[in-house]
Amino acid sequence: GVRCCSRCGRGRTASGLPPDGGFRGPGGLRAICSKAAAVHVDQSHRTGRVRGVPCFNCNSAIGKLGDDPDAVRRAAAYLEGSPWKPTLVAPGVYRLPS
Template sequence: MPRESFHSNVRRPDGLAFYCRDCAAQRSETSRRKRGVQPRKRSAEPVPVGSQWCPDCDTIKPLIDFARTTAKASGYHSYCLTCHTARGVESKIRLNGGTREYHLRRRYGIGQADFDEMLWRQFGRCAICRAPDPQHVDHDHRTGAVRGILCFNCNGGLGQFRDNQDYLAGAIEYLKGTTWQRTLIHPGVYRITSSMRERPPSRSS
């Protein structure tokens, strides 16, 4: 048989595989059947250029509906975006009991039970502003240690200030010196005052 009928094998003297391509494929399929592996699904219709067949939903879709990957020769995942996402969710539920549990353990090293206990210790409120039902885990970005449960605004605020106590203290002093205060001078009449008198209040005040 011609050399083109064999796969390459650098470990053999002639640089070719012992079995030809067809025989190697047949032996591989026989081995899969013995191990209980189901036959590989194939599209019943020809797949046009610029498209790919998804074995889960058995649909031919344009390549834009498939995520890119360098692990495949085609440059695209085998499953379309919808099926790929569904498979990921199923795996997280099967291995971790849910996507929330997976996220907590992967990102913070805690489970839902740990989250619930921390929130219970905070009386079900944000550790900073005391807003009810916070859902965000706050952690030290240097050590990764979990510090508490915060609401969306407080968690984002700490991140914007980069956990710097000097910046936060400066923000407090800034607000004290620039926030306009309403002072009652007569029933129903208020005077708006600020330490920065040259700056008029904004239209939204």
């Protein structure tokens, strides 16, 4: 079954969530990696809005990236081989590319 957020419990109060999750991608597979069934309610911890029902690994990955779309884009660029070139602004201090 679908599991809710154990950190804040907000997912437990999401009303209208269909029993099957209702957010799955084509063929009932998880929307991010498309490899297995979605099992975790994902919501914004800032607003409480339910965003979807990814698998455990995908839900954990976006959480570890701080729910930050820019961090996810940088991770995708890294995996795709795009050069990551921080700018040296002072000895030992770098600014990340924007």
